[in-house]
Amino acid sequence: MQRELSRLSASVRLAWQTSGKQFSNSIVSRQLSTYNASTISEDFIVKCPYGDTVIPETNLYSHVFQHFPKYGKKTALIDGVTGREYSYNEVQESVVNMASGLVRSGMQKGDVLALVSPNSVEFCTTFFSTLAMGGIMSTCNPNYTSEELAYQFKNSNSKYVATIPSLLPTIQEAASKAGCVEKMIVLGDDGGVGEGKNMISYQSLVDDSGSRFPSGVKLDYKNDIAVLPYSGGTTGLPKGVMLTHYNVTANINQLDHPQFVDFTDPDCCFLGVLPFFHIYAMVMLLATGLYQGSTNVILPKFEPQLFLKTIQDYRIKHAYLVPPLILFLAKHPMVDNYNLSSIRSIFSAAAPLGGETVTAVKQRLGINVVRQGYGLTELSPVVLTCPYDVNKPSSSGVPVLNTYAKVVNPETGETLGPNCDGELLFKGPQVMKGYLNNEKATADMITADGWLHTGDIGYYDENNLFYVTDRLKELIKVKGFQVAPAELEALLLQHPHISDVAVIGVDDERSGELPRAFVVRSSDELSEQEVEDFVKGKVAEHKQLKGGVKFIKEIPRSVSGKTLRRLLKNPK
Numbered sequence: 001m002q003r004e005l006s007r008l009s010a011s012v013r014l015a016w017q018t019s020g021k022q023f024s025n026s027i028v029s030r031q032l033s034t035y036n037a038s039t040i041s042e043d044f045i046v047k048c049p050y051g052d053t054v055i056p057e058t059n060l061y062s063h064v065f066q067h068f069p070k071y072g073k074k075t076a077l078i079d080g081v082t083g084r085e086y087s088y089n090e091v092q093e094s095v096v097n098m099a100s101g102l103v104r105s106g107m108q109k110g111d112v113l114a115l116v117s118p119n120s121v122e123f124c125t126t127f128f129s130t131l132a133m134g135g136i137m138s139t140c141n142p143n144y145t146s147e148e149l150a151y152q153f154k155n156s157n158s159k160y161v162a163t164i165p166s167l168l169p170t171i172q173e174a175a176s177k178a179g180c181v182e183k184m185i186v187l188g189d190d191g192g193v194g195e196g197k198n199m200i201s202y203q204s205l206v207d208d209s210g211s212r213f214p215s216g217v218k219l220d221y222k223n224d225i226a227v228l229p230y231s232g233g234t235t236g237l238p239k240g241v242m243l244t245h246y247n248v249t250a251n252i253n254q255l256d257h258p259q260f261v262d263f264t265d266p267d268c269c270f271l272g273v274l275p276f277f278h279i280y281a282m283v284m285l286l287a288t289g290l291y292q293g294s295t296n297v298i299l300p301k302f303e304p305q306l307f308l309k310t311i312q313d314y315r316i317k318h319a320y321l322v323p324p325l326i327l328f329l330a331k332h333p334m335v336d337n338y339n340l341s342s343i344r345s346i347f348s349a350a351a352p353l354g355g356e357t358v359t360a361v362k363q364r365l366g367i368n369v370v371r372q373g374y375g376l377t378e379l380s381p382v383v384l385t386c387p388y389d390v391n392k393p394s395s396s397g398v399p400v401l402n403t404y405a406k407v408v409n410p411e412t413g414e415t416l417g418p419n420c421d422g423e424l425l426f427k428g429p430q431v432m433k434g435y436l437n438n439e440k441a442t443a444d445m446i447t448a449d450g451w452l453h454t455g456d457i458g459y460y461d462e463n464n465l466f467y468v469t470d471r472l473k474e475l476i477k478v479k480g481f482q483v484a485p486a487e488l489e490a491l492l493l494q495h496p497h498i499s500d501v502a503v504i505g506v507d508d509e510r511s512g513e514l515p516r517a518f519v520v521r522s523s524d525e526l527s528e529q530e531v532e533d534f535v536k537g538k539v540a541e542h543k544q545l546k547g548g549v550k551f552i553k554e555i556p557r558s559v560s561g562k563t564l565r566r567l568l569k570n571p572k
Helices: 008-019 060-065 088-105 121-132 146-156 165-178 202-206 245-255 279-292 304-314 323-333 333-337 355-365 437-446 486-491 527-534 563-571
Strands: 077-080 085-087 112-116 136-140 158-163 183-186 199-201 225-227 241-244 271-272 297-299 318-321 346-347 371-373 382-387 404-408 421-425 453-458 464-471 475-478 480-483 498-508 511-520 548-552
Touching: 060 088, 060 121, 060 245, 060 279, 077 088, 077 121, 085 088, 088 121, 088 202, 112 121, 121 136, 121 202, 121 279, 136 146, 146 158, 146 165, 146 241, 158 165, 165 183, 183 202, 199 202, 199 225, 202 323, 225 245, 241 245, 241 527, 245 279, 245 382, 271 279, 271 304, 271 318, 279 318, 279 371, 304 333, 318 323, 323 355, 346 548, 355 371, 404 453, 437 453, 475 498, 475 511, 480 486, 486 511, 486 527, 498 563, 511 527, 527 548
Parallel strands: 077 297, 112 136, 112 158, 136 225, 158 183, 183 199, 271 297, 318 346, 346 371, 511 548
Antiparallel strands: 077 085, 225 241, 371 382, 404 421, 421 453, 453 464, 475 480, 498 511
């Protein structure tokens, strides 16, 4: 990508910082087509060019469902496998009944329900019914092993777990290890499992009369947690991210602008193939989609033929995807067998999208609009979105409504001006409450005056468009999913013939990054394959060492003992 202004040399940056001079008005007032760049403030704080919006203080369930009576018989959800359609009226009735059923089962305000399921209509009902009765929703990756799930159950103190029949053996093993799970909800067809003292069928909950629906539940919207997803933060093991009702409600409203997310087309169907347990699809597609009255065609997972057939049959106009799926559309020969002419735009997030892939998918599908966004679980999640009328596909866009952004020197903390690389920091109503039971990690992430450190490196240009270029934090991003090196390192050190180890991410065209282990072995008989197999049976697929294993004599570390991962990424 060619910039109109090249990156500044260190000496020029220093001169600007020490002189206190600002950019000339001729630079800061440049515009792109109908997009009006907001003026850069004297302290280099960038705001949304479209101003602010009112953030209501309300239950997240009430906010999303407030227009359901108006949408009425319109189709809200479609099971993309069976074709079964559910109207807004039907979805609301199911959610109200299930919330009542949860109360009848003994669930109380503040109890955590861990939802371990692929995308489904039942996922949606369970998600919102938990919020409606004042519970806390903690979504889990259904591909996790029992060890990984047990960690999240225990850390979040999940009293309820909802899952599908095929996952029950794994869930029961995880629950036994966690020791806190009191009841399990079997979603969909329970396969004859039936109900017992600690087992509840989904159908029995949605068949509830709704007479005990807790419509009067009292919540402190800015402090009570609505959603508790897990994230690695900037480093370390996964942490529970406390997102309040206000946080997520804010982000839905911050996206509710015709330049950002517009599901208001009466004929608009969008594709729910991205996993709802991930914060991107959870908020941007499931919650915002229902709030705006769109139709969500739900697929439980990505299967190439079903994915393409669904786009073709339901005439998907705006595709919200991740880079691996966009790469598939750009290059896979199977795409030529389907009519995808309905697609008008593609939105990408969760991982960087390369310029070559953008060009390829534009040419193949004959579209002009490919946009990117940026966010973190800790930011509920969206803070940057590229407007529809800005043709800068390599940019992650501008701050969304009610959001402040700045770039700082990661060593000095000084705020930098346009075209200077530094760490991205954001401030707004979508900033998380903090990490569950981890005040230190929270304090390391959020400054005393409310700025959240992303751990990502980037810059903004003279038009206030942001670009994410690198990462300070140690997390590895595999197909948009986070992998904490510390988690894999702790696991590998359990091997009797591994004396030291470091894990990094290596670039991969399809996945973005892949985990690679650098291992100091205590036995020459230990093979790369043995190391890979040791990890394979203990973690989800995206955490496996598909970036390979390399044996080295010593892990490079600083005097304080910190692993110098940059030396492993770029050995001299």
